[in-house]
Amino acid sequence: MQALLRPFAIKSSGDLARFGVILALVGLILFGALRYDNFLSPFNILSFLRYNSMFALIALGMAFVIITGGIDLSVGGTAAMASVVAALLSPYHWAAGLFGGMAAGFAVGALNGFIITRMRIQPFIGTLATMLAAYGTGLLLANNQSVSVSYDTGFTVIGQDDFLGFPIPAWIGLAAYVLGWLVLEKLPVGRHILAIGDGEATAGLMGLKVERTLAAVYLASGTLAGLAGVILASQFGAGQPTEGVGWELFAIASVVVGGTLLTGGSGSVGATLAGALLLAMVFNILNFENGLGWISLSAYWQSVIRGAFLLVVVVLQAKLMARHRAI
Amino acid sequence: MATIETPAPQPSGTLSSGSRLFSLASRYGTFVAFLALVAFNIAVTPNFLSWQTLNVNLTQVATIVIVATGMTLVIATGGIDLSVGSLMAISGALAPMIFMGQFWQVESMAFAVALAFLLPVIVASLFGLFNGLLVTRFSIQPIIATLVLFIAGRGIAQVMTNGNLQVFKNEGFQFIAMGRIAGIPAQVMLMIVIVILASAMIRYTVIGRQIIAVGGNEKAARLTGIPVKRVKLLVYMISGALAGLAGLIVVARNSASDANLVGLGMELDAIAAVAVGGTLLTGGRANIVGTLLGAFVIQLVRYTLLANGVPDAAALIVKAGLIVLAVFIQQRADKH
Numbered sequence: 138m139q140a141l142l143r144p145f146a147i148k149s150s151g152d153l154a155r156f157g158v159i160l161a162l163v164g165l166i167l168f169g170a171l172r173y174d175n176f177l178s179p180f181n182i183l184s185f186l187r188y189n190s191m192f193a194l195i196a197l198g199m200a201f202v203i204i205t206g207g208i209d210l211s212v213g214g215t216a217a218m219a220s221v222v223a224a225l226l227s228p229y230h231w232a233a234g235l236f237g238g239m240a241a242g243f244a245v246g247a248l249n250g251f252i253i254t255r256m257r258i259q260p261f262i263g264t265l266a267t268m269l270a271a272y273g274t275g276l277l278l279a280n281n282q283s284v285s286v287s288y289d290t291g292f293t294v295i296g297q298d299d300f301l302g303f304p305i306p307a308w309i310g311l312a313a314y315v316l317g318w319l320v321l322e323k324l325p326v327g328r329h330i331l332a333i334g335d336g337e338a339t340a341g342l343m344g345l346k347v348e349r350t351l352a353a354v355y356l357a358s359g360t361l362a363g364l365a366g367v368i369l370a371s372q373f374g375a376g377q378p379t380e381g382v383g384w385e386l387f388a389i390a391s392v393v394v395g396g397t398l399l400t401g402g403s404g405s406v407g408a409t410l411a412g413a414l415l416l417a418m419v420f421n422i423l424n425f426e427n428g429l430g431w432i433s434l435s436a437y438w439q440s441v442i443r444g445a446f447l448l449v450v451v452v453l454q455a456k457l458m459a460r461h462r463a464i
Numbered sequence: 465m466a467t468i469e470t471p472a473p474q475p476s477g478t479l480s481s482g483s484r485l486f487s488l489a490s491r492y493g494t495f496v497a498f499l500a501l502v503a504f505n506i507a508v509t510p511n512f513l514s515w516q517t518l519n520v521n522l523t524q525v526a527t528i529v530i531v532a533t534g535m536t537l538v539i540a541t542g543g544i545d546l547s548v549g550s551l552m553a554i555s556g557a558l559a560p561m562i563f564m565g566q567f568w569q570v571e572s573m574a575f576a577v578a579l580a581f582l583l584p585v586i587v588a589s590l591f592g593l594f595n596g597l598l599v600t601r602f603s604i605q606p607i608i609a610t611l612v613l614f615i616a617g618r619g620i621a622q623v624m625t626n627g628n629l630q631v632f633k634n635e636g637f638q639f640i641a642m643g644r645i646a647g648i649p650a651q652v653m654l655m656i657v658i659v660i661l662a663s664a665m666i667r668y669t670v671i672g673r674q675i676i677a678v679g680g681n682e683k684a685a686r687l688t689g690i691p692v693k694r695v696k697l698l699v700y701m702i703s704g705a706l707a708g709l710a711g712l713i714v715v716a717r718n719s720a721s722d723a724n725l726v727g728l729g730m731e732l733d734a735i736a737a738v739a740v741g742g743t744l745l746t747g748g749r750a751n752i753v754g755t756l757l758g759a760f761v762i763q764l765v766r767y768t769l770l771a772n773g774v775p776d777a778a779a780l781i782v783k784a785g786l787i788v789l790a791v792f793i794q795q796r797a798d799k800h
Contacts, residue, residue: 208607256792259746261544261607262739263791265732266784273780281777382729386546386611399605437622444616448598451612455602 155396155408157453162411165418173425181421183304187296187372189417190306191216191365193410195384196391197317198358200409203392204321205354206334206401207253207260212362212388213381214268215245218275219366224284224376227292234292235367242363243356245271250352268385275378284376296372306368313361318406330354334401390443391416394450398458416443486797493793494742494757501764509771517767519649523641523717525763526655527710529756532734532741533662534703536755539738540666541696542679542747543599543606545703548734550617551591552711552727555584557621559712560630560721563637577636585708591617592704596697614731621723630721641716651713658706663752672750675699679747736783737762740790762786 169176195212202209223238245267252263286292298305321327329350332340341347370376389399395412397404420439427434505512531548538545559580561567570576591613598609635642643650666672674695677685686692707727715721735745741758743751762783769779 252788256788257795258788258791262735262745262787265735266787268732268784269736269780269787270784273777273784276777276780277775281775386614389608390611390615393608393611399608435623435626437619437627440619441616441623442619444612444614444619447608447615448612451598451604451608452602455604459603 155405158395158408158411158415162415165415165422169422169425173429176425185417185421186307187304189414190304190310191368192384192387192391192417193310193413194313194361194365195388196409196413197313197406198361199388200392200395200397200404200406201317201330201354202358203389203397203399204330204334204401204404205351206337207351208264208389209249209355209358210261210264210385211245211249211268211271212358213384214271214275215242215359215362216366216369216384217378217381218245218271219363220370220380221275221279221284221376221378223367223370224286225278227290227370228287229290231290231292231294234286234370235295238367238370239360239363242359242361242366246356246359249355249359253355254348254352272378279376279378281378283378286370286374286376293371293374296368306372309364309368314406314410321406326350331402334403387416390447394447416446419443419446486793493790494740494754494761497761498757498764501761501768505764505768509768521763521767522652523649525759526651527713528733528737529655529759530658530706530710531730532737532755532759533658533752534706535734536738536743536750536752537662537675537699538703539743539745540675540679540747540750541699542682543696543699544610544735544745545595545700546607546610546731547591547595547613547617548703548707549727549730550614550621551588551704551707552714552730553618553621553723554591555588555708555711556715556721556726557625557630557723558584558587559637559715560632561624563634564630564632573636577634580637581712584712585705588708588711589701589705592701593697595704596700599700600693600696618723625721625723627723631719633719638716638719641713654709659752659756666750666752671695671698676748676750679749736787739787742794744794
C-alpha cells in the first residue's frame with residue numbers, strides 16, 4: 138500500500154496544494170459528466186480545448202516567471218499586439234503570420250528582460266509599462282481597429298483546424314507544456330530557475346547566471362503570449378488590438394490555483410495546466426447548468442465564481458502554509 | 465514636496481556628481497517634468513492657457529488622483545490594491561439603484577441621494593476591509609488577495625445590474641461631478657481636500673507615521689508596538705472607500721452607469737501615478753503630493769500629445785517610457 142501511494146507522496150504544503158487542484162479538476166469533470174448529457178461529447182471537449190489553449194499558453198509562461206519570484210503583466214497586451222502583427226503578415230504566408238506574431242512576443246519579452254535585469258526595475262512595474270507599450274504599438278499598427286486575417290494562405294488553419302482529430306491549438310498547447318515540463322523538471326536550467334526564485338543573491342553566489350536565466354524566462358513568457366496572439370488572430374479571423382485586457386490576471390490566478398506560490402522558488406507545470414483548465418471549466422459548467430433550465434445565471438456570474446474559487450484556493454493555501462510552518 | 469520616509473543613514477563624504485544628479489532628479493524630477501510640460505504647452509499648444517483646458521485636464525485627472533491617493537497609502541505599507549477598478553464599478557452600480565428606487569421606494573429624494581453618496585462608499589470600504597483581512601489574517605500576498613476582488617468585483621457589479629446600462633438624470637447626485645464649489649468643479653475640490661487630508665495624515669498624525677513604519681520594516685514596527693494588522697486594515701479600507709467615491713464621480717459625470725466599463729484599468733493608472741510620483745513600490749514611503757504630480761504629468765503628457773495631433777496609441781507608448789524612466793531614476797537615486 139505504501140509503495141502504491143509513493144507517487145502521490147506529499148512532501149510539502151505546495152505538493153498538497155498541487156495535488157488538491159488536480160483532485161478538484163477531476164472532481165469537476167466527474168460532476169459535469171454525471172450531470173450533463175453532452176459534457177463529455179467530442180464537440181464540447183474539442184471546442185473547450187480549442188478556445189482555452191491560448192490561456193493555457195499564457196499561464197505556462199506566467200508560471201515560469203512566477204517561479205523566479207517575478208510577475209509578467211504584459212502578456213495580455215503582448216497577445217493583442219501579436220495578433221495584430223500576425224494578421225498583418227498573414228497575407229504573405231501562413232508562416233509569416235505565425236513567426237511574425239511570435240517574434241512580436243519575443244520582442245516584448247526581450248524588452249522586459251532588459252528592463253528587469255539591466256535597469257533593475259521591479260517586474261511588476263516594468264511589465265506594467267511594457268503592457269501599455271504593447272497595447273499602444275498594437276493599436277498603432279492596427280490603426281485602432283481589428284485587422285482581418287487572410288483566408289488564402291492557410292493562416293486560419295492554425296486556430297481553426299484539427300490534426301489527428303484534435304484541435305491544432307491544443308496540440309500547440311500540449312507541446313508547449315511537455316517542453317515546459319522537460320525544462321523545469323529534467324534540465325539543469327529548471328533547477329536554476331527554481332534556485333533563483335528561492336533567492337537571487339544565493340543563486341548568484343552559487344555561480345548561476347541569474348540575469349541571463351531571468352531574461353530567458355521573460356523571453357519565453359513573451360513568446361508564448363505572442364503564440365497565444367497568433368492563435369487568437371487565426372481562430373477568430375482578425376487581429377484584435379483591444380483584446381487581452383485582464384488576461385494577465387487570469388493567468389496569474391491559474392498559476393496560483395495550480396499551487397505555485399507567488400513568492401517563487403517552487404511550482405509545477407502540470408498543476409498550472411490543471412489550474413488553467415479548472416478556471417476555464419467553471420465557465421463551461423455554467424453554460425451547461427444554464428442549459429438545464431433550472432437556473433439562469435448570466436455569464437457575469439462566471440467572474441464572481443472564478444473570484445470565489447480563487448478565494449477558496451488562496452485561503453486554503455494560506456492555512457496549509459501556516460500549519461506547515463507550525464509543524 | 466511632502467516626502468516622508470523612514471530615516472535613512474546619511475551618506476558620508478561627498479556624492480559623485482552623477483549620483484547627485486540622480487538624487488536631484490528623483491527629488492524634483494516629477495515637479496520639473498510637470499513645469500516643463502506646462503511651459504512646452506504654453507509655447508506650442510494653441511489655447512493652452514484657458515479655463516477650459518484647465519477644467520478638462522483637472523476633471524479628467526481628479527478620479528485618478530483620488531484612487532491613487534488610497535493606492536499610495538496601501539503601497540506605503542508594502543502592499544498593493546488591484547481591486548480599485550472593480551470597487552468603482554460596484555459603487556457606481558449601487559448609487560443609481562438607490563436613488564432610482566430599485567431597492568426600496570424612494571420617498572424623499574434628498575434622503576435617497578444622501579444614501580446614494582453614503583452607502584456605496586461604505587460598501588466599497590467594507591470590500592476594502594475584506595482585502596485587508598485576507599492580507600492580515602491569512603497572510604495572503606496583497607497582489608493575490610486583491611486579485612480576488614479584481615476578478616469577482618466587476619462580476620458582482622454586472623450581476624447587480626444584469627450588465628445593463630443605467631441611465632439617469634439627477635441633479636442632486638450629479639452635483640459631485642457637475643457642480644461647482646466657489647467656481648471650482650466639485651470633483652476637483654474633492655480631489656484637493658483628499659490630497660490635503662492624506663498628506664496631513666502622513667505628515668502629522670501617529671497613524672500616518674505608523675503606515676510608513678509598517679512599510680519600512682514590518683517586523684521592527686511590530687516589535688515597537690505598532691498595531692501592524694490594524695494599520696493595514698485601515699489603509700485597505702481607505703483605498704476601498706476612495707475607489708468607491710471615484711466610482712460615484714465617474715457615473716455622475718457620465719449620467720450613466722455601465723458596470724462593464726466604470727473603473728476599467730484604473731488600478732494600473734493609479735499605480736502608474738504612484739510610481740511616477742516617486743513612491744517606490746517596496747513600501748516605507750508615501751509621497752502623496754508626488755502622486756498628485758505623477759497623475760498630472762501622465763495626464764499632461766497625454767493631453768500634450770493629443771492636442772498636437774499624436775494618436776492616443778502613441779501616447780500609451782510614451783506613458784510606458786515615462787513610467788520606466790521615473791522608476792529608474794528613483795532607484796538610482798535610492799542606491800546612493
